[in-house]
Amino acid sequence: MGMGFDKETFKKSVLFNMKNVFRRTVDEATKEQMYQAVAYAVKDVIIDEWIATHKEYEKQxxxxxxxxxxxxxxxxALGNNIINIMAQPEVKEVLDELGFDLNAIEDQEPDxxxxxxxxxxxxxxxxxxxxxxxxxxxxxxxxxxxxxxxxxxxxxxxxxxxxxxxxxxxxxxxxxxxxxxxxxxxxxxxxxxxxxxxxxxxxxxxxxxxxxxxxxxxxxxxxxxxxxxxxxxxxxxxxxxxxxxxxxxxxxxxxxxxxxxxxxxxxxxxxxxxxxxxxxxxxxxxxxxxxxxxxxxxxxxxxxxxxxxxxxxxxxxxxxxxxxxxxxxxxxxxxxxxxxxxxxxxxxxxxxxxxxxxxxxxxxxxxxxxxxxxxxxxxxxxxxxxxxxxxxxxxxxxxxxxxxxxxxxxxxxxxxxxxxxxxxxxxxxxxxxxxxxxxxxxxxxxxxxxxxxxxxxxxxGITQRRFLLHGNPLLADWVTKKIGKDWIVDLPHIHRLAVYAEDPKCQQEFMDIKYQNKVRLADYIREHNGIEIDPRSIFDVQVKRLHEYKRQLLNILHVMYLYNQLKDNPNLEMVPRTFIFGAKAAAGYKRAKLTIKLINAVAEVINNDRSINGKIKVVFIEDYKVSNAEIIFAAADVSEQISTASKEASGTGNMKFMLNGALTLGTMDGANVEIVEEVGSDYAFIFGMTSDEVIRYEKEGGYDPMEIFNQDYEIRRVLMQLINGYYSPEDPELFRDIYNSLLNTISSDRADTYFILKDFKSYAEARSRIASAYQDEAWWAKAAILNVASSGKFTSDRTITxxxxxxxxxxxxxxxxxx
Ligand code: Z57
Incomplete structure (x- = not known):
């Protein structure tokens, strides 16, 4: 905007707040103090608009x-507020002049x-x-x-x-x-x-x-x-x-x-x-x-x-x-x-x-x-x-x-x-x-x-201001360069990008940006998890609360299955893939917490196995929250939306991934249905039972996971690895509860309540289609751009309207x- 925003006034305000709140000058200030001083200065700007807004509400x-x-x-709030008062370039300059980096200052704020x-x-x-x-x-x-x-x-x-x-x-x-x-x-x-x-x-x-x-x-x-x-x-x-x-x-x-x-x-x-x-x-x-x-x-x-x-x-x-x-x-x-x-x-x-x-x-x-x-x-x-x-x-x-x-x-x-x-x-x-x-x-x-x-x-819907403009500045700038900035307040305009989907130069630019965002996430993961990941691998991401119906278990079981394939055949051609998880489990939710342990146990074995040449990596990102979510969505290639059909009311992470150019790998559940409808079924990977099938089984019975276990050696091998100490040699019984949840009717009134074994084959097949598709870079770039271009419906501006x-x-x- 700049209209009401004056750089020099703002700088004075930062200095004033630094002195008034901390009794310090900017040279003596810590980053945390700088964050506070900047936040108070931004609040100063906001307060006048706040008062004016409520005056208007009363008047009308x-x-x-x-x-x-x-x-x-x-x-x-800080970064978002700076963007929304339209003062980002000016605030960034002021901080540069004072010797601070805006990103580092934003990082001081607790979520x-x-x-x-x-x-x-x-x-x-x-x-x-x-x-x-x-x-x-x-x-x-x-x-x-x-x-x-x-x-x-x-x-x-x-x-x-x-x-x-x-x-x-x-x-x-x-x-x-x-x-x-x-x-x-x-x-x-x-x-x-x-x-x-x-x-x-x-x-x-x-x-x-x-x-x-x-x-x-x-x-x-x-x-x-x-x-x-x-x-x-x-x-x-x-x-x-x-x-x-x-x-x-x-x-x-x-x-x-x-x-x-x-x-x-x-x-x-x-x-x-x-x-x-x-x-x-x-x-x-x-x-x-x-x-x-x-x-x-x-x-x-x-x-x-x-x-x-x-x-x-x-x-x-x-x-x-x-x-x-x-x-x-x-x-x-x-x-x-x-x-x-x-x-x-x-x-x-x-x-x-x-x-x-x-x-x-x-x-x-x-x-x-x-x-x-x-x-x-x-x-x-x-x-x-x-x-x-x-x-x-x-x-x-x-x-x-x-x-x-x-x-x-x-x-x-x-x-x-x-x-x-x-x-x-x-x-x-x-x-x-x-x-x-x-x-x-x-x-x-x-x-x-x-x-x-x-x-x-x-x-x-979701707000594109936080999840693209703030979270993915590289892509946001690229979109604006291509089609102007209408999308910021009118997301359906983003469809204008579709004409660039098949343009090789645009595809290259898009993939370069995705690559840089993957480097940013790899840096974050190195710094926070001490794990090295390859930004050229497929970033296959499932971030959301840990819940049985969301089926993180299906994801990790399939990783175990892939690893078995690689062990059987070390020369197997495989596009390098990084499976990224992030999830908090409710403190009292035993099985969810055990699933986190399983993911980490599998990661430990796979990441340290030199014989597979880094073809698979598994990362569990600690403390998934809004601030690191912004970095994760920007870097994702594949969006895992794999809930048992009928169980996920909508999902909103699915929309954030799409907006950032990740391809959906999902069931026909919640808003996934509408995502596929918008982008077209060629540019999303759908698998598994429909909600009608799930509901029919729930009403009429007739699903027996043991049949699948008996008939499918690969699935059986993966499940046995849950109870033979393959991933927990010090305690082979550790994952017994998870094994039981899939097969044993004693552990709940119905085994495999969430149809994990039932959907496994179809999931594996969809995942292999994804891996092949990724090898065609032009196709992938086109599909990713089309996902961004088709995300217009999923702005919360539309929902609120x-x-x-x-x-x-x-x-x-x-x-x-x-x-
Ligand atoms: C919660 O996060 C959701 C539903 C609940 O009943 C409770 Br309690 C917490 C989620 C749904 O699981 C998502 O599918 C949905 O997208 C989100 O609410 C927003 O509607």
Missing amino acids: DVKTLYYLSMEFLMGR PALGNGGLGRLAACFLDSLATLGYPAYGCGIRYRYGMFKQKIENGYQLEVPDDWLKNGYPFEIRRAEYATEVKFGGYVNTVWENGKERFVQEGYQSVRAVPYDMPIVGYGNNVVNTLRIWDAEAINTFSLDSFDKGDYQKAVEQQNLAKTIVEVLYPNDNHYAGKELRLKQQYFFISASVQRAVKKYMEAHEDIHKFYEKTVFQLNDTHPTVAVPELMRILLDEYGLGWDEAWEITTKTCAYTNHTIMSEALEKWPIELFSRLLPRIYQIVEEINRRFQLTIMEMYPGNQDKVKSMAIIYDGQVRMANLAIVGGFSVNGVARLHTEILKNQELKDFYQMMPDKFNNKTN EYVNDIWHLSKVKVELEE
Whole structure:
């Protein structure tokens, strides 16, 4: 932009912050101090736009989105903010003049990792797109003291290390004590009579003070700055710690502990529900605070609470924020004195729900006992919602107990959060076309039949500003040179690249850039893992959370199979391949952690076997996170998207790879289906069962992995190597559990739940097609360029535009800065 951005002013600001914060000059400063000083100087620039944006929102009395999410996996802010205020060249020059390298300074920032994986990163991409498109929106979440753990690999095992991201303070956040509010837990509900009406009040409760911290979300080059509001918990000291009354003292201590524990740490589970009481406390804590604040803000500018939904929409990111439904009801009923029907109308016109998974172990169901003890008034309201909804079911389907059984909100002693989210809102959406169809025809069939109009699809997307412009500057510059910079805010323009796909010179340029990015990743891996890899080999990459359904096991079993082939025939012609993994396993997920150990054990043997001439290398990248993801995507040739069909709701890594010119090796699952549709099936490698086949086997049975084991020697040999000490001579039994999971019905109700053996042959065949294809460099370059050119659909700008048009109905705002 430069318009408002002045280099000299900026430099002065850096020097001023260095002096003011650290009492130092630039010559004395460490890189970490320089990072902080630069971050504060960038914040100075942002603040004016932030204020201007919110002035405009107030002036235009805009409708506002509240994106309610337990997770925001933001990644580093500094580099992204510099890009979005369009000051990158200038900031880089200033730093050069001061003797610092911008990349090295950006590297000082800890990754704010307030999320697990896809769901949290999607929320972060959405915030970027909302600001860039100029839509009024808040992200609302929790300011976890410790985010996603740091992963260390020791002796091949994952170790979890606390992520103390706030240790040195976080320059971009601002504490907003003026918006603090009280959140109440426990106690009991009392009925009082007030001018002839019954009123409910919670008594004997414990409470905490919710204090928001705001982070700026900077739109690209448009002066719009939205807010990520994350809540911290502080103790309320209505009771005194030096009290002589034992009861008061006890209560004061308890409330202090509650405040401390509630925001202490992010639960490190992805696609898995653990059912811990503290998790429900976290949910109600940030929801109550966010909803209270949204109502207050609305009433500061409006008279009539009945029209709340005209100016407010709550998007529930999965079921985790579903207590927003009864919490809004509570506020309307108990604090504004509305009747049930009017409160219900407002609530159901305000809330909308996104489903992100069909994995049954991710379904949130709270025991009534726990739920009602922690949230007594909220539970009463949920009971009444359920009572009325069951009446509706029985009216529509008289005598049909199956319908009640599948759709009831309270059933079998549990509160089912998905059912509450569906009933309590006006929209239910899936996150890729296939996923939404499965919801409508399988998982949520009864709801779909009862309320078809609520259901809609919003295929996920990613922000090209972070995952190409910031993460892959070489390719970004090349694209801009070829087709101009429209793609930055309008990704479908990237299709203009297609005309260069067959041009030999362009192919060469493209492959050179890919090569340089592979060198950058090889350097990173040498520095962080001490492993040497060949940038001329195929970089075959699977990075994502470790989960059985994502089938990292299929990948490593196939590597074991390839290695056997090479050992049988050392002269076998093979394109050198580097198999790169990156994955965190939930701390309590035993089999996932054992899979990490297996990958590292296989790597250890293969990487140290001189006889195979470096034809295969296996690398497990420690601590996969947003900041190194940017480097990994840029360097990938092959994108592994190999989930059991029907299990991966969408996937978003698949889109980041495509945008960076990697070819997809995948199943027809999630958004892979749409990726293949966009690029054409000639330029993606598809294998394995379809979701229909998987679902049919799951319903009707008839799959026996032992048959495959019996009949296929190669597969049998690989599986035997899991239990004969081939990769774990010191403990041959080490991988027994993995072996059992594939063959033994005792270890789970069905062996090979994720159809790994069933898909193995087809995967092996697809992988060999890839290896041959890579040898034709011109073809590969063309295919890679076509992937980049066809990625336009997968921008989160498109996803957000669809949410706005179909669900949120927001208006775009323009922000002009007074110079
Ligand atoms: C999570 O990361 C996802 C779904 C969940 O229910 C939970 Br809990 C965590 C992921 C899906 O697994 C991905 O397929 C999807 O792309 C992503 O959410 C964003 O929608």
